[in-house]
Amino acid sequence: MSTCGLHCLKINHITVRVGGQPLVEDVSLHAHCGEITAFIGRNGAGKSTLFKAILGELSHEGEVVFSGHDGIPAKKKPRIGYVPQSLNIDPGTPATVLDLAVTYTSRWPAFLPIPRRLRREIEAHFAKFNAAGLLDKPAGRLSGGELQRVLLAIATRPHPDMLILDEPVSGVDESGLQQVYALLEQLRLEDMVILLISHDLQYVRRHADRVVLLDRKVLAKGSPADVFASEAFRTAFPMGGDRHE
Amino acid sequence: MSELFSWWQYEFMRVALGAVVLLVPLLALLGTLVVNNRMSFFSDALGHSALTGVAIGVVAGVSDYRWVMLVFAVVFALLMNRIRRSRLASTDTVIGVFSSVGVALGLTLLSRNGNLANYQSLLVGDVLSITRGELWLLAVALMGTVAVWLVCFNGFHAVSVSPSIARSKGIPVGLMDNLFVVLVAVVVMLAIRWVGLLLINAMLILPAAASRNVARSMRSFHVLAVVFGLFAGVLGLTLSYYNGVATGPTIILVLAAVFFGTFLLRKR
Numbered sequence: 001m002s003t004c005g006l007h008c009l010k011i012n013h014i015t016v017r018v019g020g021q022p023l024v025e026d027v028s029l030h031a032h033c034g035e036i037t038a039f040i041g042r043n044g045a046g047k048s049t050l051f052k053a054i055l056g057e058l059s060h061e062g063e064v065v066f067s068g069h070d071g072i073p074a075k076k077k078p079r080i081g082y083v084p085q086s087l088n089i090d091p092g093t094p095a096t097v098l099d100l101a102v103t104y105t106s107r108w109p110a111f112l113p114i115p116r117r118l119r120r121e122i123e124a125h126f127a128k129f130n131a132a133g134l135l136d137k138p139a140g141r142l143s144g145g146e147l148q149r150v151l152l153a154i155a156t157r158p159h160p161d162m163l164i165l166d167e168p169v170s171g172v173d174e175s176g177l178q179q180v181y182a183l184l185e186q187l188r189l190e191d192m193v194i195l196l197i198s199h200d201l202q203y204v205r206r207h208a209d210r211v212v213l214l215d216r217k218v219l220a221k222g223s224p225a226d227v228f229a230s231e232a233f234r235t236a237f238p239m240g241g242d243r244h245e
Numbered sequence: 246m247s248e249l250f251s252w253w254q255y256e257f258m259r260v261a262l263g264a265v266v267l268l269v270p271l272l273a274l275l276g277t278l279v280v281n282n283r284m285s286f287f288s289d290a291l292g293h294s295a296l297t298g299v300a301i302g303v304v305a306g307v308s309d310y311r312w313v314m315l316v317f318a319v320v321f322a323l324l325m326n327r328i329r330r331s332r333l334a335s336t337d338t339v340i341g342v343f344s345s346v347g348v349a350l351g352l353t354l355l356s357r358n359g360n361l362a363n364y365q366s367l368l369v370g371d372v373l374s375i376t377r378g379e380l381w382l383l384a385v386a387l388m389g390t391v392a393v394w395l396v397c398f399n400g401f402h403a404v405s406v407s408p409s410i411a412r413s414k415g416i417p418v419g420l421m422d423n424l425f426v427v428l429v430a431v432v433v434m435l436a437i438r439w440v441g442l443l444l445i446n447a448m449l450i451l452p453a454a455a456s457r458n459v460a461r462s463m464r465s466f467h468v469l470a471v472v473f474g475l476f477a478g479v480l481g482l483t484l485s486y487y488n489g490v491a492t493g494p495t496i497i498l499v500l501a502a503v504f505f506g507t508f509l510l511r512k513r
Contacts, residue, residue, distance in 0.1 A: 109398045
């Protein structure tokens with residue numbers, strides 16, 4: 001088991017209402033460091049909404065708590081890495097991938113000449129994501145898979161306590177997805193809580209440590225084997241383990 | 246050759262050159278993110294709000310209406326930004342409404358007693374009217390903007406690309422968003438008396454828009470915007486002197502020529 005400082009994410013009775021209607025209702029769960037917790041469910045089940053509540057972007061009832069090994073809530077604010085489901089970067093923007101990386105992961109003003117040392121550091125980090133070669137590319141001209149890798153690299157610099165990844169529904173081809181999954185396997189070893197919204201049930205069955213089946217409320221949660229064997233899963237996914245719901 | 250620089254003997258032209266060299270890069274710098282954030286309509290509406298600001302000052306009997314104009318523009322910008330963010334209506338509609346109200350309310354108030362013609366300078370401005378003392382004000386504004394840029398550029402840019410990722414990185418999204426529009430409001434209100442509200446937005450947008458046609462990174466985007474602005478400023482001032490035409494509009498025409506030139510060269 002890992003030994004990170006912020007050991008556990010506890011989500012207690014989260015409800016998100018928009019216009020009085022609950023999009024997410026009374027969701028409680030624990031996610032642990034060094035584990036991948038996968039969220040599955042039909043489109044519109046409230047998965048992305050729940051993630052935005054955890055990020056603090058949407059107001060919600062209930063609480064999100066990080067705690068250490070002892071179960072006592074952590075004092076310092078957790079570092080969060082977030083990879084959104086989609087990002088429409090203006091194709092005409094002059095910003096390069098390096099500019100984005102400097103903007104989000106350093107204090108150096110991105111409009112000034114970038115010091116060699118900073119570039120080397122970013123290059124070394126991006127190399128882990130097979131994205132060092134993309135640094136000088138215009139940020140608005142990346143393919144879906146390239147953008148995913150770039151966003152993942154940005155999300156993990158500096159090393160986050162929690163990585164939140166909202167997998168794109170479309171725009172990333174199969175090999176691109178497999179690359180992202182392989183990277184997640186590496187990141188899992190680096191002591192972070194990983195929350196993943198996935199549409200790839202095969203992947204979830206094989207690699208997730210915990211699975212949460214969501215449809216506004218939590219319909220089932222636990223190990224992949226338990227959740228995939230549940231009645232709620234069979235109702236939600238009558239086709240079984242096909243990649244797309 | 247000496248003929249070409251004969252304008253140098255006039256104090257007002259030397260001061261005007263100083264004004265152009267300070268004012269155009271200041272607006273060009275701000276313009277980079279206005280253009281990148283697709284906010285040119287927003288800044289245009291902001292310029293129009295100057296009319297109402299001045300009108301309120303005049304009606305309230307304030308002797309130096311510039312302060313009223315400034316405060317009003319800041320409030321106007323924050324309010325417009327808030328509605329823009331709330332997504333209650335489409336952005337361009339909201340800004341269009343604000344812009345029209347800014348102009349209509351200003352014109353209504355200023356036209357009382359048939360005094361509208363007194364405020365014509367607000368519409369067209371005059372770079373040549375700047376004084377030596379006001380150059381210092383511009384220099385301070387330029388330094389202040391550069392300082393804000395050094396500290397806040399990454400925040401501004403991060404929020405413009407993705408507010409969600411910015412928030413996850415601990416960047417105060419709302420503060421950055423509002424700080425940027427307040428900065429634009431302050432600079433636009435400062436510059437408007439020399440450029441005029443009809444042309445202020447062009448001077449803000451054109452250098453960055455031209456630069457965006459050819460820039461390949463955030464660095465070249467900034468450098469080229471400032472270089473294009475300076476080039477057009479100095480050339481426009483010289484051309485306006487020899488042709489006996491207004492300086493501000495001449496600078497804008499040169500900037501427009503640079504824009505169309507770079508448009509043909511644009512990276513594709």
